[in-house]
Amino acid sequence: MVEDEAASPMERAPAPQLRRRLGRADLRAVPEARKALRELLRTWGRPGRSETAELLTSELVTNALVHTDHDAVLTATVGPRGLRVEVRDFVPRRPRLRVPNADDSTHGRGLVLVQSLADSWGVRTHGVGKAVWFELDAGLA
Template sequence: MAGEPGQPTRLLKKLGGADLTAVPEVRHALRAMLRKWGGPGASDVAELLTSELVTNALIHTEHGAVVTATVVPDGLRVEVRDYVSGLAGLPGPSVPIADDGTHGRGLVLVQALADSWGVEDHGVGKVVWFELDGGAA
């Protein structure tokens, strides 16, 4: 599951604050890394969830974010670290407002589609992460 020999197994990207053009760039880099990874649909799920976390980080911080994706023998782990201090609690999924377009669904999707996920406080910011086992989606 860790990919072909010579295939990159780690992605690290630093993103500028509020630069939403970084979202498709991260998606493209992840797609290239996961070209031979996982069962049918697994890399599509990874791209979707990564896009949601990156978008959240860039919308809610002015200081940018760091995305790390690592293919391990058991699957894939993606972490998005932002640098927002003074948070009033860590984020969690919430029921989106029906007429709010596409906003408010990111963590709900992560919760529904990831094999595991979580949020860790790092004092100056947080890391939101998810793991996928790479099986069929």
């Protein structure tokens, strides 16, 4: 995990972008976010890269909606170096990377997946909360 104090260079270049406000505890936003990201990434990256992006995005969106009692904002930006996805919420409590319990097949795996599959990821604090983000390169090289 990377502590990210400033915006990534990928955020500064004008690029195709998805931005969605996610309603508090509205888990319908998870498949909607995946679908919107799929449309944004229709021609992006090598095969399988956009599916990885969808999976990681759904993990971050789910975490924001389940573990906070506030709205969240999803931003996905396709830049010259790859994709950056950020989910901002309005709770300062930082997420914890947990070792999943083998007896619990549905909880505790989100950030482990992000850590395992993203090229980089981290948490950036902001005035009234935090943003959890990940980046993927297009995998074309």
